[in-house]
Amino acid sequence: MSMRWQISRDRAAELAGLAAPLALTAVLVPFRASFPNTDAALALVLVIVAVAATGNRLAGFLAAVSAAVWFDFFLTMPYERFTITRHTDIETTVLILAVGAAVTEIAVRERRYHAAAARRAGYLDGINAAARAVATGGEPRALIDQVCGQLTRLLSLSACRYQDGLAGIGSPPRLLRDGRVAFGDAIWDADHEGLPMSTGTELLVEAGGLLQGRFLLTPGRGAHPTREQRLVAVALADQVGAALAGRRMAGHR
Incomplete structure (x- = not known):
């Protein structure tokens, strides 16, 4: 709608x-x-x-x-x-x-x-779709593109891009695993301010505690994603992390 x-x-x-x-x-x-x-x-x-x-x-x-x-x-x-x-x-x-x-x-x-029940059903559908892609061993690049699209809709982003194996460059704001947003040494009031507009916010992609890469999230003007939406974004990034880790393990066999 x-x-x-x-x-x-x-x-x-x-x-x-x-x-x-x-x-x-x-x-x-x-x-x-x-x-x-x-x-x-x-x-x-x-x-x-x-x-x-x-x-x-x-x-x-x-x-x-x-x-x-x-x-x-x-x-x-x-x-x-x-x-x-x-x-x-x-x-x-x-x-x-x-x-x-x-x-x-x-x-x-x-x-x-x-409306809230419909949104949650949509969140679960997105996570399940990503999980199925991981389980079937699909191409990670296709999953990354799929998750980027989901993140764009979920968080009302103007842009989303993925960087492989990078983190901490330029010290951008970071979406933490608990849904909060760290900006420097402080916690950004994302509930009321949305994601920081001045720069992209990074969402780390990890698996088993190992860094795989990161999504850089550029917020759309006026967007205020909820804590629940930000937690769903973390769950989607975890699915990408699992897919990348699985592909790299398979490549080392």
């Missing part, structure tokens, strides 16, 4: 959050004398649920506020005025707001959970 598509979908949901409750209450106006307000409120809650399930948090909140406002204006007496005289209508309006906000939070959390 591209960022541009996500933004467009969120904007559409926000507009729907404003417009859909207005449209529904307008449809109910001819029946408001015979249609119970509680039923109208339930219908508006369904609209809020639909918006919250497809949009972001703001879209759900906008839908809740819009539903409460137009419920007051069109469906409570005195009609077509932002005034509520009956205690039950006040309670219903407050409940629309409260339930709408609660439903929105539940929908946002559920969507985040599914």
